[in-house]
Amino acid sequence: MSVIKVAILGFGTVGEGVYRTIQSHAEELTSVLGRKVEVAAVLIKNKQKTRDIREDVLITTDFAEILNLPQLDVVVEAIVDKEQPFTFLNQAIQSGCHIITANKEMFAHHGNELLELAENYNVSVGYEATVAGGIPIIQTLRQLLNVNRVRHIQGILNGTSNFILTEMREKKQSFADALILAQEKGYAEADPTNDVEGFDAFYKTMILSRIAFGEQPNWKNVERAGITSISRELIETAEKMGLRFKHIASISKTGSQINAEVKPVLVGKSHPFYSIEGVENAVNIHSDIVGSITLQGPGAGMYPTASAVIEDLVYVCQNRSSNKSITKTTAACDGEKKGNEKELWLIQGLSKNYNNPLITWVAQASDKIAIIKATKEEIEKLINLKKATCYFQIIGEYDTEIKNKEVTLAVL
Ligand SMILES: NC(=O)c1ccc[n+]([C@@H]2O[C@H](COP(=O)([O-])OP(=O)(O)OC[C@H]3O[C@@H](n4cnc5c(N)ncnc54)[C@H](OP(=O)(O)O)[C@@H]3O)[C@@H](O)[C@H]2O)c1
Structure with missing residues (x-):
């Protein structure tokens, strides 16, 4: 033989x-x-x-x-x-x-x-093992792209960041303590910059973009933020409001433009990533025929990653063309329109008395943390004017009726 x-x-x-x-x-x-x-x-x-x-x-x-x-x-x-x-x-x-x-x-x-x-x-x-470890996301996308048009991909692509956010919420740890634990468990490198500043997830997003949309966006136009700005206080307040912080990469294509961002956002219970905890990864693909699919699994580790490499071994030995589906889908996608529409944001530092007709107050969680509805441009203006200190987008459905014993939400 x-x-x-x-x-x-x-x-x-x-x-x-x-x-x-x-x-x-x-x-x-x-x-x-x-x-x-x-x-x-x-x-x-x-x-x-x-x-x-x-x-x-x-x-x-x-x-x-x-x-x-x-x-x-x-x-x-x-x-x-x-x-x-x-x-x-x-x-x-x-x-x-x-x-x-x-x-x-x-x-x-x-x-x-x-x-x-x-x-x-x-x-x-x-290159299956380059994105989301053991989750067969690249083969799934290749298979899906035979006929489906991918509209939008979201992913929790960095297990270390997800682990730190989970520890901070569940065990009420500081970022520094959760990072040390991640290092002790071998999830984070001695120099954790690539993970906690979002570079690792950014590279994976660029690889996904090439498969889904045939090309990468201009790297300079991609918003990349890590999890270092998230405090324990923010996590606790968000939790009381039915929200969890997740570090999420997102890509879609509108016309010829690829929109990509890698940043911490907030999700409510109905979002498929709400329950993705610890070092797990998850990828949600939204495409025109099948609708929404979520794959979840180990994003790193010896055998999960070996599994991805071994599946590739079979794939390459059957000599499949790695570029085949990519070229075909380039013209076929028409992702979600990203206009200057109002979105929901958790914002810190904005005074309760701040009055601006362009901003809608949705809920007040504590003295300094609120949920508002505004465009991204308006939010950035608030930061530039030093009216607020930081902000995070809430993605997916958010139920403003959520009530909690500890927090009375002033739903306006
Ligand atoms: N760890 C994961 O779960 C995971 C998951 C997905 C993807 N990846 C990616 O897979 C790659 C390997 O990760 P890893 O965790 O296996 O790394 P690792 O445990 O640090 O091992 C790296 C290996 O590469 C060898 N090496 C480094 N530079 C070399 C060079 N210039 N020439 C020859 N050998 C060299 C080292 O040799 P010595 O043993 O002699 O030092 C070591 O055996 C990285 O690119 C990583 O991003 C890792």
Whole structure:
């Protein structure tokens, strides 16, 4: 029986998970692919670390040695940073290998070049693990895009941020304490900037945008905010008003314009993300035929991420064109119109006596926190005039009739 030879770049959480899953699910892989899958080589950085890898596997710090193997079919990239992995994958494609990556930062930056190069060399690119870990969002979108027109995608795409927000609400912890716990549990890096400032979710959103709408928006026009401005007081007040903070990425397309934003917002009980807690991720796709679909599951971790990579392994070995559905859908979408309509906002610092005919008071939660209805422009004016200190959009349905023992909402 012929064999599919795989090289794994990186032997950390993801790389090791992929290696182990190829061993543990060898039978299933052979059965679906009609060929045995074998790990031929592993690329690492530090040769001194002890690793539980079979003796017949080449372990090297030199990618050239991997490319020189007599047979190599697939290169799985699970390392960090963006330029070096991009170079490795470029070389792999030019050597005729299919490639699979889990590296969202690299793929958000260089995905287009890799996909085009792969098309020229007639090889496939798998990148399921770059977005929402184990949730098969990319394959689902590809399947859906055969005929459906995607209107709008929303996602909780960063498990670390969701974990911190959940801890702050449930255990009444400060942001700093919740972050330390996330680091102790291995959810957050020593430098958590990518997670808590929204960069990680931003990269994933750009990757989703390319699949759903055929292109990425201009990065400079995308609002990106993390969760660092959310205090425990805001979370508690929001909770009393039937709302929860969630860090949500959102993309839609109107005409030729892609609207994307990645920021903390508030959702009420009827929103599908209200109950997404801890490190879970979720993605909601709204498309014209099927309506609204929500997928929920583990957004990271050794085996959930390995699952995404292994599904890609099957996908690329069946040599599907990674660009096929993308080009077709480019002209087909007509997302939600984003005008200057009034929306609901939770706003902090606005004086109760503040009178402005353009703003509608909806509910007063505490001395300094209220819900108002206004356009985004008006809200930004209030901030510029220092009438308020911060604001968060409420998305989805919000029931202003909510009453709570501790808070009397002045519903106006
Ligand atoms: N962890 C997750 O749950 C998850 C989920 C989805 C996507 N991802 C993405 O997957 C990638 C890997 O994540 P991870 O959590 O597995 O990282 P990790 O645990 O830090 O492991 C990184 C691995 O890459 C190796 N490496 C780093 N730079 C290298 C270089 N220049 N040349 C050769 N090897 C190099 C390291 O080698 P040494 O062992 O020798 O140090 C290590 O084995 C990242 O891009 C990440 O964003 C991770």
